[in-house]
Amino acid sequence: GSGEGGKYLVIQEWGVRFPLPEDLRGDIKYGLFTFKDGSESVYFTSKKIAEKSTGNNCDLAYSDDSAGKGVSGGTIAVSRSATRPEQIDDRTFQSSSFWYTLGFSNGGACYEGDTGQDRGSFNTKITAGIKELQDL
Secondary structure, X not given: OXXXXXXXXXXXXXXXXXXXOHHHOOOEEEEEEEEOXXXXXXXXXXXXXXXXXXXXXXXXXXXXXXXXXXXXEOOEEEEEEOOOOOOOOOOEEEEOOEEEEEEOOOOOOOOOOOOOHHHHHHHHHHHHHHOOOEEO
């Protein structure tokens, strides 16, 4: 879902949104994955990168296995927990009653001739946006 002309990415499942830079508006796909322990992660990818990606390298895909089920993959993820993580670093932040931790789900090449520059730039912008997360 997009709100206010796509200025924000809305994650309906979590009731949150975060601001997007102009060049990412309309370019984001995300999916929610629920782990067996009940914790959740949202995985993000760029539609432009996913279109060029070979196989499912940087695209999102549905899975249901021993880890949990939902949509995963992409190039960057953020997990959410009601309990404070043991390790707090620059990838961890708190918003309302939840703790969020950023993780990178794909370090491999996305497509033929990929230098990682597209993915790196996308992940940097998503990271900056997510850190400005707000409740809907």
